[in-house]
Amino acid sequence: MAPRAGQLGLQGLLLVAAALSQPAAPCPFQCYCFGGPKLLLRCASGAELRQPPRDVPPDARNLTIVGANLTVLRAAAFAGGDAEGDGDQAAGVRLPLLNALRLTHNHIEVVEDGAFDGLPSLAALDLSHNPLRALGGGAFRGLSALRSLQLNHALVRGGPALLAALDAALAPLAELRLLGLAGNALSRLPPAALRLARLEQLDVSLNALTGLGPDELRALERDGGLPGPRLLLADNPLRCGCAARPLLAWLRNATERVPDARRLRCAAPRALLDRPLLDLDGARLRCAESGADARGEETEAAGPELEASYVFFGLVLALIGLIFLMVLYLNRRGIQRWMRNLREACRDQMEGYHYRYEQDADPRRVPAPAAPAGSRATSPGSGL
Secondary structure (H helix, E strand, O other), X not given: OHHHHHHHHHHHHHHHHHHHHOOOOOOOOOEEEEOOOOOEEEEOOEOOOOOOOOOOOOOOOEEEEOOEOOOEEOOOOOOOOOOOOOHHHOOOOOOOOOOEEEOOOOOOOEEOOOOOOOOOOOOEEEOOOOOOOEEOOOOOOOOOOOOEEEXXXXXXXXXXXXXXXXXXXXXXXOOOOEEEOOOOOOOOOOHHHHOOOOOOEEEOOOXXXXXXXXXXXXXXXOHHHOOOOEEEOOOOOEEOOHHHHHHHHHHHHOHHXXXXXXXXXXXXXXXXOOOEHHHXXXXXXXXXXXXXXXXXXXXXOOOHHHHHHHHHHHHHHHHHHHXXXXXXXXXXXXXXXXXXXXXXXXXXXXXXXXXXXXXXXXXXXXXXXXXXXXXXXXXXXOOO
C-alpha cells in the first residue's frame, strides 16, 4: 500500500513539474512583457517600428506602443493587416482578449476605416499626442466594448475636415463612457460627443472655447432625468459677456457636473481678465454697443468691487481735504502776516512805478530839439 501511494505522489509531482516547465508564449521582438505576455506588453520606441508587431500573443490584455514611427494605421492593423494595405484579407480575430491599447507619441497621421478591426474586447484606446491629419469615418467601427477614448493633443493639425470626420467616427461608439479631447484648439463641442447616450465624462480643457451656447447646454442634459456627463472646461479663453449668462446659470445649478468649475476664468473683456467666472454677477454682464464690434464684443461692467474702490477713493480725497483745511486753520496767523507783507510789497512796487511814470510825463524834462546839421552858429556881435 505504501509503495503504491509513493508512486501516486511521485506521478503528481511529475505532472506539476511538467506543467510549470511548459514554455510561455514568446514576447514579441522589440517589446517588453511584464507579468507574462497575457498581462502587459510595452513595445520599445524607435523609428524602425513602422507597423504594429505581428507576433503579439493572442492572450495579451494590454498593449502599449510609445515613441514609434507608425505614421499610418491601415485597416485591420492589429488583426493581420500590413503596411501595404492588405488588411481587407485579414482572417478572423487575432487579439480577442486585448482590453487596453495605448498608442501615444507615435507620429500617427492617418487612421483608416477599420484600423481596429479584430479587437472585440478593446475597452480603452489612447491616441493622444499624435499629429492626426485624417481620420476615417469608420475608424472605430466594431469597437462595441470601447469605454474610454483619449484623443488629447491629437486633432490640432487636421482642421475642420478632421473635426467633421470625428463626428462620423464617434457615432457608433454607443457604450463610450470617457472621451478626452483636451488641447485640440476646439472652438465648439463636437455634436456627436453630445449625442453619446452613455457618456459620463467629456474632457475639453485647454481648448479655444469662448463659452457654451444654449444649444450645447441643452444637449448636455439627458431625457428622463438621467444624469448628464461631467464636463472638464478649465484653461479655455472664456469671454465673460452677455453670452456667458446661460453658462454661468448652468454652472451654478450643476456645479458637480463641472469638477474644475472653480478654475474657470475670464479671458475677456480686459476689466474682467483672470476673474473667476463663478464670482461674477450675471446681471452685470453686458454686450457691447452696436457697431463696437461685428461679433458683439462685451463691454466691461463695473462690479461691486469696483464701486467699493470708487467709494474708498472718495473717502481718501475727503480726508486729504480735511487735513489741508486743518493746516490752514492752525497757520491762519502766519498766513495773515504773509498776506499783509505781500500786500505792502505790492503797494511799494506800484508806488515806484507811479513815481517813474510822473517823472517821465513832466514836460519840463523834455530835451531841446537838436539844431539842423547845415546851419552855422552866429554870435550876437557878428553883425551878419
